[in-house]
Structures are given as C-alpha cells and as structure tokens.
Amino acid sequence: MSQTQKPPFIWLNVLIFLSSFLVAVIGVPWFGIEHGFHAEHWLWLVVAFSFTNLSITAGYHRLWSHKTYEGHWLIRFIFALGGAFALQNSALHWSSDHRVHHKHVDKNDVDPYSAKRGFWFSHIGWMLRHYHRETYSDYSNCRDLQKDPIVMWQHKYYVPLAIATNVGIPLLLGIIYNDIWGMLLMVGVVRLVLCHHTTFFINSLAHIWGTQPYTDKNTARDNGILAFFTFGEGYHNYHHIFENDYRNGIHWWQYDPTKWLIKTCSWLGLAKKLRITPPLKIEKARAKKSLTEATEKIRTLPNSTQLSDALNKEFDTLVQRLSDYYDVKKQVIESKTNDIVKKYEHSILQLRYQQIKSDLQQQQRHWEMLMARYA
Structure with missing residues (x-):
C-alpha cells in the first residue's frame, strides 16, 4: 500500500458511529416532539451514562490500563459489564491500545490515536480505518491482564455482552x-453517543485544549471543563507524567469523580493498594516546567547566561527546601504513631517542621516572583 493510499474502512465501526449519531441528533428530537420524554427517561440516561463512563475511567483506564490500584472481583465484574455497555471494545483490547499510546505518545506511526495527526483522527478517525491491523490482536503488552479471569471472560464473550447490555438494559427499562421506544432512544442511543464522544474527548481535546503545568514533553493538557465531562480525566497533563497515580485531579477542589469512586471503594474493602505520586515529585515537576519556560524566554537577552545560572541556583534551593520539608513532615507523622518517641522529641520535630515550612513558603514566594518576572 502506498503512503498516500488510506487503509480500508472498518465498516462495522462506521455503521455504529454514524447510525447512532444520526438517530441521536434527528430521531430523538423528533420522538421528543411527538411523544415527549419524562423524568424517568432523563434519570436513567444520567445513571446509564455515569455507569458506562465510570466503567471506562475507573475500570478500563485506571485499574486495567495503568494498574493504579487493585480491585475486588465484584467491582472488576461490574466494570467489565459497564465496559461492554459502553461499546468500546474489550478491556484487554482497550488497555493494550492505551498502553501503546502512553509508551509512544504523539509518535504518528506508532501512537494509535496520536493528537499530532489532528483532532478528527485522534477523536474518532483512528477507529474508522484499519490503521493498525497488524497489531489488532497483539496483546503482548498486557500479559498481566491475561491472568485476570474476569478480563478474559469479558474479552471472550464481549460481543454477546455488548448486545445484551446495549439492547437488554434499555429494553428492560x-x-x-x-x-x-423512549428508553431505547434515551438509554440506548443518546447514552451511547454521549459516552462515546465524551470518552473520545480524552484522546482529542485533552491533547489540544488546556494548560501544561507539569510537562511539555507531550501534547497532553489539563482542562477543568473537560474534567467535568469526562469524569475527572481532563487533568491529562498530570496524568501523562504521573500515569500510575489513581488520581487525575490531585487537589480536593478538582472535579474527579473517578478518584472519589476508587477511594470510596477502598473504604468499602473493594479496592486496595491505591498508588499516589509523592508530593515532592509533583512539586519538582511543576518547578522544573516553570524553570524551562523562564529559561526559554530569557534565551535572547544579552545577560542570558548569568540569568540562567541564577534561575538554576534558585531552582536547586527550592528543590532542597521541598525535600527537607517533606522529609521532616514524614518524621512528624511517624512520631505521632510511635509510642517510643518521647513527647519532647515530638515537640522538637514539630518546631523544626514549622521552621522548615516557613522557609519553604518564603522560598516559594520568591520563586513565584521570579517566574512572574519572566512570564
């Protein structure tokens, strides 16, 4: 095949995406005008939409693709059903594609949905043609998942499970x-289209629209608006540098219901070994990104070498203070649970902690002033 000749269409995918979209934008409004939709339609649309999307984000993505936590068989089974209901291929296939994406992000010839090939390709185009037919059934990067009986059960029976959930659940309702007809349209078609395209936004818009506070080594962006529509997956710049963290939104105020669900499951004994990135690594990444931006902006100035040396020195000082702060903070926490540590030793640690915290805050303010000067 020549480089200009495009691969053949995957006609089943074309039919599913096109027909569901046309019914959602034409058939559903017509039915609504003629017959109307009621509270139960909207309620079950939200429930089914949340179920399928969380099965993808908490199950396919953070559990199986990245192993950010270990899940009880019950939630793995629920996520396997929800993933089939989401109609986005089996967990094994989805995870295999996603691991390749992270390993080769933005490399057009390898990344299955490289954002550098444009919005359309990364959003849906990569699923419409046989761009990677030779690796379609290569799951060698998921040998760990092949040991999970629930993953393999879902993979083996994916087609009947997908049909049973996508037809059976709306039909039962x-x-x-x-x-x-009302439930088939709302819970079947509208839910499917919303689930598809909000999930696809993670591959497309989340690599185009937003900020890059942690790294500019790839196209991934942080975007709070996208986080709302993608159940927390919009903090994508963070995710691509710290992919083994069960959180995407690391701050309490960041909208990440997937994180909240996983944490709740851990309280209920349904999830364990939740992995988080050490705060020191996060702060160092943010500071390094700021340093890189500042260094680039002063590159053309006459005294760029001296300024760059000064910025690097400030960066080293900040990193050292951050390291001291988290070391002492860890000691303080451990001393609270150690009966052997005497009270006055704990008090001394507390005083040292407060002093180092004060020094760090002062250094951070100085660093932010420097970064603002070269912004």
Missing part, C-alpha cells in the same frame, strides 16, 4: 416504564 422500557418494559418497566411501559415505553420501550
């Missing part, structure tokens, strides 16, 4: 509420 239609029978319960005596409105089969």
Whole structure:
C-alpha cells in the first residue's frame, strides 16, 4: 500500500458511529416532539451514562490500563459489564491500545490515536480505518491482564455482552416504564453517543485544549471543563507524567469523580493498594516546567547566561527546601504513631517542621516572583 493510499474502512465501526449519531441528533428530537420524554427517561440516561463512563475511567483506564490500584472481583465484574455497555471494545483490547499510546505518545506511526495527526483522527478517525491491523490482536503488552479471569471472560464473550447490555438494559427499562421506544432512544442511543464522544474527548481535546503545568514533553493538557465531562480525566497533563497515580485531579477542589469512586471503594474493602505520586515529585515537576519556560524566554537577552545560572541556583534551593520539608513532615507523622518517641522529641520535630515550612513558603514566594518576572 502506498503512503498516500488510506487503509480500508472498518465498516462495522462506521455503521455504529454514524447510525447512532444520526438517530441521536434527528430521531430523538423528533420522538421528543411527538411523544415527549419524562423524568424517568432523563434519570436513567444520567445513571446509564455515569455507569458506562465510570466503567471506562475507573475500570478500563485506571485499574486495567495503568494498574493504579487493585480491585475486588465484584467491582472488576461490574466494570467489565459497564465496559461492554459502553461499546468500546474489550478491556484487554482497550488497555493494550492505551498502553501503546502512553509508551509512544504523539509518535504518528506508532501512537494509535496520536493528537499530532489532528483532532478528527485522534477523536474518532483512528477507529474508522484499519490503521493498525497488524497489531489488532497483539496483546503482548498486557500479559498481566491475561491472568485476570474476569478480563478474559469479558474479552471472550464481549460481543454477546455488548448486545445484551446495549439492547437488554434499555429494553428492560422500557418494559418497566411501559415505553420501550423512549428508553431505547434515551438509554440506548443518546447514552451511547454521549459516552462515546465524551470518552473520545480524552484522546482529542485533552491533547489540544488546556494548560501544561507539569510537562511539555507531550501534547497532553489539563482542562477543568473537560474534567467535568469526562469524569475527572481532563487533568491529562498530570496524568501523562504521573500515569500510575489513581488520581487525575490531585487537589480536593478538582472535579474527579473517578478518584472519589476508587477511594470510596477502598473504604468499602473493594479496592486496595491505591498508588499516589509523592508530593515532592509533583512539586519538582511543576518547578522544573516553570524553570524551562523562564529559561526559554530569557534565551535572547544579552545577560542570558548569568540569568540562567541564577534561575538554576534558585531552582536547586527550592528543590532542597521541598525535600527537607517533606522529609521532616514524614518524621512528624511517624512520631505521632510511635509510642517510643518521647513527647519532647515530638515537640522538637514539630518546631523544626514549622521552621522548615516557613522557609519553604518564603522560598516559594520568591520563586513565584521570579517566574512572574519572566512570564
């Protein structure tokens, strides 16, 4: 095949994406005008949409693709059903593609949905043609998942599970509420289209629109608006540098319901070994990114060498203070649970901690003033 000749279409995918979209934007409004939708339709749309998306974000993505925590068989089973309902291929196949994406991010010839090939390709185009037919069934990067009986059960029976959930669940709700067509349209079609495209935004918009506070080594962006529509996955710049963290939104005020779900499951005994990135590594990454930006902006100034040396010295000082701060903080926490440590020793540690914290805050203010000067 020549380089200019495009691979053949995957006609099943084309049919599913096109037909569901057309029914959602044409058939559903017409049905709504003619027959109307009621509270139960909207309620189950939200429930089913949340179920499928969280099965992708908490299950396919953070559990199986990145192993950010260990899940009880019950939630793995639930996520396997929700993943089939989301109609985004099996967990094994999805995770394999995603691991390749992280390993070769932005490399057009290897990354399955490289954002550098444009919005359309990374959003949906990569699934419409046989761009990677030779690796379609190569799961050698997921040998760990092949040991999970639930993953392999879902992979083996993915097609009947997908049909059973996408037809059976809306049909059952239609029978319960005596409105089969209304439920098939809202919980079946509209939910599917919303689930597909909000998930696809992570591959497309989350690599185009937003900020890069942690790294500019790839196209991934942090975007709070996208986080709202993607159940917390919008903090994508953070995720691509710290992919083994079960959180995407690391601050309490960042919208990340996937993180909240995983944490809740851990309280209920359904998840364990939740992995988080050490705060020191996070702060160092942010500071390093600021240093890189500042160094680039002063590169053309006459005294760029001296300024660069001064900035690097400030960076080293900041990193040292950060390291001291987290070391002492760890000691203080450990001393609280150690009965052997005497009270006055704990008090001395507390005083040292407060002094180092004060020094760090002063250094951070100085660093931020320097960065603002070269912004």
